[in-house]
Amino acid sequence: MVRSAAFRSSCLRLIRGGVVVTAVTVFCFWTQLNTASVVLLYVIAVVLQSLDCSFREAAAICVLATAALDYFFTDPLFSFTVSGPLEGITLVCLLTVTLVITRIQSRSRNDARESKLQRTNMEGLYKVSQDLLALDPPALAGTPLLEQFLSAFGITAVCLFDAATLETHSTGAAHADLETNTRAAFISGESASYPETGIVAQPLRVSGRTAGAIGFQGLRHSDVTAPALAALAASAVERARAFRSAANAAAHAEAEILRAAILDALAHEFKTPLATILTAAGGLRVGESVMSQQAELAEIIETEASRLGDLTTRLLRLARLDREELKPRLWPTDAGELVQRSVRRYGKLWPGRQISFQDGEEVGELRVDPELVDLAVSQLVENACRYSWPDTEVRIEIGAQHGMAALTVWNAGPPIPRDDRERIFNRFYRGAEARSAPGSGLGLYVAR
Numbered sequence: 001m002v003r004s005a006a007f008r009s010s011c012l013r014l015i016r017g018g019v020v021v022t023a024v025t026v027f028c029f030w031t032q033l034n035t036a037s038v039v040l041l042y043v044i045a046v047v048l049q050s051l052d053c054s055f056r057e058a059a060a061i062c063v064l065a066t067a068a069l070d071y072f073f074t075d076p077l078f079s080f081t082v083s084g085p086l087e088g089i090t091l092v093c094l095l096t097v098t099l100v101i102t103r104i105q106s107r108s109r110n111d112a113r114e115s116k117l118q119r120t121n122m123e124g125l126y127k128v129s130q131d132l133l134a135l136d137p138p139a140l141a142g143t144p145l146l147e148q149f150l151s152a153f154g155i156t157a158v159c160l161f162d163a164a165t166l167e168t169h170s171t172g173a174a175h176a177d178l179e180t181n182t183r184a185a186f187i188s189g190e191s192a193s194y195p196e197t198g199i200v201a202q203p204l205r206v207s208g209r210t211a212g213a214i215g216f217q218g219l220r221h222s223d224v225t226a227p228a229l230a231a232l233a234a235s236a237v238e239r240a241r242a243f244r245s246a247a248n249a250a251a252h253a254e255a256e257i258l259r260a261a262i263l264d265a266l267a268h269e270f271k272t273p274l275a276t277i278l279t280a281a282g283g284l285r286v287g288e289s290v291m292s293q294q295a296e297l298a299e300i301i302e303t304e305a306s307r308l309g310d311l312t313t314r315l316l317r318l319a320r321l322d323r324e325e326l327k328p329r330l331w332p333t334d335a336g337e338l339v340q341r342s343v344r345r346y347g348k349l350w351p352g353r354q355i356s357f358q359d360g361e362e363v364g365e366l367r368v369d370p371e372l373v374d375l376a377v378s379q380l381v382e383n384a385c386r387y388s389w390p391d392t393e394v395r396i397e398i399g400a401q402h403g404m405a406a407l408t409v410w411n412a413g414p415p416i417p418r419d420d421r422e423r424i425f426n427r428f429y430r431g432a433e434a435r436s437a438p439g440s441g442l443g444l445y446v447a448r
Contacts, residue, residue, distance in 0.1 A: 017057070029072050042069055051105065054106060178215050181201045200226050202216075203230070211234060274308055278305050333365065333373070335368075338377070339407065346381050353393075356393060393410075393412065428445075
C-alpha cells in the first residue's frame with residue numbers, strides 16, 4: 001500500500017512537470033522568443049519542478065525540456081538533429097546545468113528531511129526522558145513505562161522483558177511474535193530486526209551486563225531511534241531495581257529495629273517477676289519448717305529461675321549489641337584471671353565436667369574490654385559443657401599466636417556436621433545434633 005501511494009505521487013509529479021514544460025514550449029513558440037530566453041525559461045521551469053521531486057523525476061523533466069528545446073527551437077526545426085556546434089553546446093549546457101541544479105536541490109532537500117527527522121527524534125527522546133523522570137520508581141518496571149514510548153513515537157506496540165524479575169510487560173496492538181522476539185534478543189544479547197512484521201528488538205545493557213530486552217513494533221527509522229530508546233529503557237529498569245533494593249533494605253532495617261525493641265521489652269518485663277521468684281524460692285528453701293521434699297522443689301525452682309534470668313540477661317545484651325554501635329572500653333586486664341572466673345563459675349554449674357585451664361606465660365596482661373571478653377568466654381565454655389559427654393574434660397587454653405592472644409576451648413562430644421559449622425554462629429540457629437539439648441541458639445551468635 002505504501003509503495004502504491006509513492007508510485008502514484010511520483011507519476012503525478014512527472015505529469016505536472018510535463019504540463020509545465022509543455023506550457024513553456026507553447027508560450028515560447030507562440031511569442032517567437034529567441035533561443036537564449038527559451039533556454040532561461042526552461043531552466044527556471046526545471047528548477048521549480050525539482051523543489052519537491054526526486055532526482056530521477058527532476059532528471060526526466062530535464063530531458064523532456066531539452067528534447068522540446070531541440071525539437072521546436074533549434075535548427076532544423078521539428079527534428080531531433082542539431083545543424084551547428086553552437087546549438088549542440090547550448091543543449092548540452094542546458095542539460096548539464098539543469099541536472100547539476102536538480103542534484104544540488106535534491107541533496108539539499110534530503111538533508112533538510114534528515115535534519116527534520118533528527119530534530120523530531122530528539123524531541124521525542126527528550127519527551128520520553130522527561131516523562132520517565134517524572135514517573136514514580138515503582139511504575140518504571142510496568143506498563144506505565146511502555147506507554148511513554150507509545151505516546152512519543154506513535155509505536156504500534158512495545159514489549160519489555162525484565163531479567164531481574166523474569167516478567168514480561170507489553171502494551172498496544174502487539175503481534176504474536178513480539179514477546180518471543182524480545183526474549184530472543186535478551187538470550188542472544190544482540191539486537192534483531194524483523195521487517196516482515198515490523199518488529200525490532202534491543203537488549204538492555206547496564207554496567208556491562210544484560211538486564212533485559214525491549215521490542216518495538218511499528219517504530220519508524222528504527223536503526224536510529226531503537227538504540228536510544230533501549231538506553232532510556234535500561235536506565236529506567238535500573239532505577240526501578242535500585243528502588244526495590246533500597247525499599248527491601250529499609251524494610252529489613254525496620255524489621256531489625258522492631259525485633260530488637262521487642263526483645264528488649266520482653267527481657268525487661270521478665271526481670272522483675274524472675275527476681276521475685278528467686279527471692280521467694282530462696283526463702284522457702286532456707287525456712288526451718290520446710291520439708292526435705294519441699295526444699296528440693298524450691299531448689300529446682302531457684303535453679304530454673306536463675307537459668308531463665310541468665311537467658312534474659314543474654315537477650316538484653318543481644319538487643320543492645322544490635323541496636324547500638326559497639327564501642328569496646330579497653331583496660332589492662334590479666335587474661336588468666338579473666339578466664340579463671342569462668343572456670344570457677346561453670347565448675348559449680350557443671351559438676352559432671354572436668355574443667356581445666358592452661359595459661360600461657362607469654363600472654364600476660366592484655367588491653368581488652370573485660371565485660372565483653374568475659375561474655376564471649378562464658379558463651380564458649382557453656383557451649384562446651386552443654387554439648388560434651390558426661391565425665392569428660394573441657395579444656396581451656398590461652399596462648400600467643402602471630403602476635404595476638406588466642407583462646408581455645410576443647411571438649412569431648414559429638415562432632416559438628418560440616419554443613420552446620422558456618423551456620424551455628426547465626427542468630428537462633430541450632431544444629432540437628434544440638435536440638436535435643438536445652439538452649440536458645442544465641443550463645444555463639446553473641447560470642448561472635
